[in-house]
Amino acid sequence: MSVQQNTASPKVRLFDELRIAILTLELRPGADLDEARLSERYGLSRTPLREVLRELAGEGYVELRENRGARVSDMSYTTLRDFFLAAPMIYGAILQLAAQNRTSQQLDKLQQAQDQFVAALRMGSPVERTLANYRFHQITGEMAANVYLLPSFKRLLIDHARIGMTFYKPVNNEMAGNLSKASQQHDDLIKAIRQRDDVRAAELAGEHWNLSRGQIELFVTPQGLEAPLGNLSLSNSRTA
């Protein structure tokens, strides 16, 4: 991870730590955010804390309810459906624009993010992997640099990270293989973006998305268990 970070103001620190905690599900969707508790924990009075909560709400991390405090943005099967509808379109557009508009500095940053992603795949925790992947796509958003697309893109990235934390635990070989495929696709994306090949970038966006979707579906609709119903509880039926 990067070195200096402690110079940031307490407000920025609070903002970032809450963001990370939400992205990594350390703060669960729907969790209540108590102002008094948070302000004490971060050594900040409630006034700036409330401002931070509003800024987080603006980006979709939390939801504010009048006279009833803030909570971490919820995720239901409805939002999962919304996600599946919106993500391919927005990701495609962002990556296409990224290929058109990227600067060479941004390209370097993207490569660094990918290096961290690879490192996280090899020996990192799910949290590190999720954050590295988040960072990779965040940079493509910066490259695209379209003020009208970014709000939705950022919102998608938040929940993609959270969905990933839920569903991307590789329990079998197929899932583990998917992760290395994802890494390969990142490399291909960098190449296309470097060459300013926006058509290829959009194409890769589609492939990357399909892989991601497949991974999620492996969890949402797992292969059914094989034991016949009546026998299921035989081996360890102690109660009743």
Next chain:
Amino acid sequence: MSVQQNTASPKVRLFDELRIAILTLELRPGADLDEARLSERYGLSRTPLREVLRELAGEGYVELRENRGARVSDMSYTTLRDFFLAAPMIYGAILQLAAQNRTSQQLDKLQQAQDQFVAALRMGSPVERTLANYRFHQITGEMAANVYLLPSFKRLLIDHARIGMTFYKPVNNEMAGNLSKASQQHDDLIKAIRQRDDVRAAELAGEHWNLSRGQIELFVTPQGLEAPLGNLSLSNSRTA
């Protein structure tokens, strides 16, 4: 306009009035928002005022700069280009989803908004026309009800209103005709949405967008003046 509105809390009132003022260019892009002045004007202390500014920033109405106050979100030719890129895609998606998901109550609201739009066309000011059009499309956004698309859609609506205020002043017959065409397209959209015909709705979205784009282009690239260069300043050359 609607009747009761004064029951709202001063905070909500401030929020809405600022929103309207920004949408109608009463507050110009880039304009400074002084906290002290605003808080005095609305009889609200700076604490809740600052919270309102952050909420407005979250939706893209204003931009916050650390230690340097808020200003109305800027518009440049860069953002205009971004707008042209993003708008057709997002509008199409929103209207398609609106046709799929609308409730009958929402349909009624949409018809009311269209009635107000027609009224504004007949005898209203540009401000009323812009706000009625804004409201119409805002309702289609509610119908679509996709949390990931809405942030970008809302951001587009803000600047579409502001661009409209700049460019939709009908100075000739073609422009006036465009407005009645737009109204006709709204009627067609309502019909498609009522029938849950999402394909037709997406198609109409494209047509509606093309009309809007043409209107803007009429202003951005007007027909050149015809007088030859050397003679241009002859008739009223008083200085030099």
Next chain:
DNA sequence: TGTATGCATTTTGTATACAATAATGAAATT
């Protein structure tokens, strides 16, 4: 037993005072 009512507690919302930072302008130096 289930439901309503009112009080006590907790939590959120607002105002004000003060601290920190940025903007302004006058004086001094080159």
Next chain:
DNA sequence: AATTTCATTATTGTATACAAAATGCATACA
């Protein structure tokens, strides 16, 4: 005369105190 420096002023950021609203709980009642 132009530019830098420094003090003054204006504006933003934060802490605290208080007001308002919501929550939880005990009691009364059907």
